[in-house]
Amino acid sequence: MNRITLFLCGDVMLGRGIDQIMAHPNRPHLFEPCVRSARDYVTLAEARSGPLPERVTFDYVWGDALHELERVSPDARIVNLETAVTCSEDAWPGKGIHYRMHPDNVSVLSAAKIDCCALANNHVLDWGYRGLTETLDTLQAAAIHTAGAGPNEIEAASPAMIDLAGGGRVLIFAFATESSGVNEDWAAVRGRAGVNRLKNLSADCVRAIAAQVETVRRPADVVVVSIHWGANFDFDIPVSQRRFAHGLIDSAAADVVHGHSSHHVKGIEVYRDKLILYGAGDFINDYEGITGEESYRGDLALMYFPALDPGTGKLLELSMTPTQTRRFRINRAPQEGIQWLEETLNRESRPLGAGIKRRADDTFVLRAVT
Structure with a gap:
């Protein structure tokens, strides 16, 4: 195997x-200030x-994807799953x-042959601890790896491990930060389920992650660090994120830093020949x-x-396919959308x-600029 290719995307x-439009919808009731039924989001769309x-x-x-x-x-194939997979009625108060x-x-994830769901985000506990347990059990039964949440701090911090056909593994470590809406009461601790929450973006946290990676990494492994961080709707990349x-x-x-949470694509960096996605956007939502x-x-x-x-x-190449969500489905982006993404x-x-170079087939490839 002379190269390993990953699929990454936003939330x-x-x-x-x-x-609500799937084969087995949950009860539609919600507790939002202005919306009380999930069916209202169908009506809006x-x-x-x-x-x-x-x-x-x-x-x-998944459509064209x-x-x-x-x-x-x-x-x-690695995604940040920003959804509890549950029938729990324990809505987080x-x-x-x-x-x-x-x-x-859950077969919607299997339909795209998703290998791993990062769960360290601000929605996996939306329906309480029972909802998190059912999420973990359901994904495990579907043979989908998880990282970033668990029944205690040790399991929440444990990486997903995907064996590669040619040898070696992809290790996925998933984290969430307070800046993405994950408060301390969602953190997994001894005797309490939750998410793998970073206290901050300090050098001490880097050292703790380094020690954890060192205990499991083998020479042929690729390490992906998936982080739910930052505010919504802001192109700015804080100095603290770049330093971290x-x-x-x-x-x-770390070979790849996979950042998400921003609801839109953000800048891309290659540092010491390693890929950093500061914000991968929203891949699919309602x-x-x-x-x-x-x-x-x-x-x-x-x-x-x-x-x-x-x-x-080291990054050999980053190719990207522009998409657009329409009718709750992933479609190839239209020309105006491709142009907006290229310019942005x-x-x-x-x-x-x-920088980004647009190919003849309307996909992108990353290039260095000076």
Whole structure:
């Protein structure tokens, strides 16, 4: 094996309105200030894009992404699953937004052959500890690896390990930060379930992660650090995030830093030949028809396909396929969307030393700039 290709993307939110059009919808009731039924999100999307089908097949939401996954044939497919997979009615008290997908709809993830779901985010505990337990059990039964949440601090911190056909493994360590909405009461501790929460982005945290990676990493392994961090709707990349990402590469043997939470794509950096995605955007959600932040183009996203050297983890190539969410489905982005992504990624990545080149087939490839 002369290269390892990964599939990475932004947040995958399959609950609420999307869950309602699947074969086995949950009860639709919600506890949001202005919305009391998940069916309202279906209505909003239909007002924007036309009627939605009901009881869709499990491959429906992936749409054009399935062809791209087949074409590229990545060795490991990794997503941040920002949805509890549960029927639990233990809605987290005082939390305005609650996402859940019925466990009988878990085959939607299998339809895209997802290998690993990062769960360290601000929605996995939306339906309480019972909801988290059911999420973990359901994904395990579907043979999908998880990282970033668990019944205690040790299991929540444990990496997912994906064996590669040619030898070696992909190790996924998943973390969440307070800046993404994960408060201390969601942190997994001894005797309490929760998420793998970073206290801060300090050098001490880098050293702790480095020690953990060292205990499990083998010479042929590729290490992915998946982090839910930062505010929504903001292109700025804080100095603390850059310093932390660089520290993970310098000291913790990270080969890829997979950042998400921002609801839109952000700048890309290659540091010491290693890939840093500061914000991968929202890959799929039910926000269609919601207004207020249109300038950030949350409907547009990217399928990231980093190709890595299996011996060193160095980035050989990053190809990206532009997509757009319409009718609760992933579609190839239209020309105006491709142009917006190209211009935005070049603008935001140039200060980080990177740029985007558009290919004849309307995919992108990362390039260095000076």
